[in-house]
Amino acid sequence: MKKYFITFIVITLAAFAWVSCTDFPVDEDGLLITERGQCYVGNFELLGSDFQTVRTKAPVIDTTAQTINVEVFYGTDLKNVYPQFSLVTDAKLDPKITGKVDFSDLANPKVYTVISGNRLVKKPYTVYITVQPKP
């Protein structure tokens, strides 16, 4: 009886106390490095200072050419917009978006690099913005 009791206690304790401590590597941002090699932008949004979209229509994302084409409303204040990228699982963006971004220099479109979950694949995406024509 004593043997069963001790076995029961030990198993119970082991079940509660056992913690899986498998080491997964993390990158310099503290993000998990996984085995995913996919590397693309799924969606793109551009918000104005009022956090409302400034797009006139859905963005065109070409994952082969690695370009994003967006048309914004006439009069959009492109010096103060918030870009939002939806990336494939585990991927991250460089440079990071920490607030408003100045997209007003249309001749020099901004480039954001998508880095895959395994941190081995890097794809630069160029964001081309066009403004509704002047009336």
Added chain:
Amino acid sequence: MQLKYYSLLLLTFAVIFFTACQDEEYSLPTLEGGLHNDCIKRTLGPNVVGLNLEFAYAMALPKAEGKIVSAQVEASIAGGAATYMEYRSFSTNSSGVDVPVTIGSPSVTSATKTEVIFTKDTCAATLRYFYIIPEEARGKTVKFTFSAKASNGQTVTYEMGPYTVAKMDMKLDLVVSDNNNSYISIADMAVYNAATAATKAANIDLVYLYRTYTTATFNHALVAPAANPDYKPGITLPAGVGNSAKIWKVWALRDQHLARLQYGIYIDDIDFQELDFSGAPDYAINLRAEAGTWVETADGKYRAYIYINKIDNTKKEMTISIKRYQMK
């Protein structure tokens, strides 16, 4: 040995699951003697000059000990002309409607004091007090002393506050129209037509216009007079009008005072103080109803929030309400 382990297990379960469930017999609470009072503040949000502060003041004593003869409120700063205390006690019926019961004569306000004399044999009442925030209270604190007197000579008092009165101003329901009153002055909290704007050129901060195009979305717009002509097509500014206000577009900031909708959002002095207008544009186009704009005047003297209550595309006009804060 076996018994010992069973006992140990049983004891463990007993400790975990045992709950004491002692029955206590209910007994009627004993009525506490004497005159008592209590008070709550019913209004929410910042205290703005011209609006009211509403309180509900409750007072009661056991019927056998006497009746209430008067209720009084003393404010640290005399309220506006319409300050009053209800002479009716309200109860809410099953339909949720407040039903009044008259307990005395209408209140009399003298300087800082407002008093209701009871004329009905009343031993319990809750009276509402409406303090109209006066101009003298702007930026100061105000507090209240509620008191009640009973026929047996007892008196009770209840202190409320201090409450800080906001420095900001407010103006509701100004109508701006594309072809008439299209010039907005934050300094004056007013809208003007072109002729009047010419006489107050230094005070004109924004121009309202409405345009529709097939190739671009423009609609309702608030533009600083000094903005790029592209954003004020067809506008010939009156002589001298040329200020350059900074404007941030805002969405879903439906201030309760300005919008008077169901949203419990309030803009207070601190919101104006903490705004950052660096890099702000001088125009806001494609504005919608229930949107708004933060504005800073060209001289930095005023900051304002302009809320758009209503837009009318046919009449080419907007109804706006403004909260304004003087920065210097």
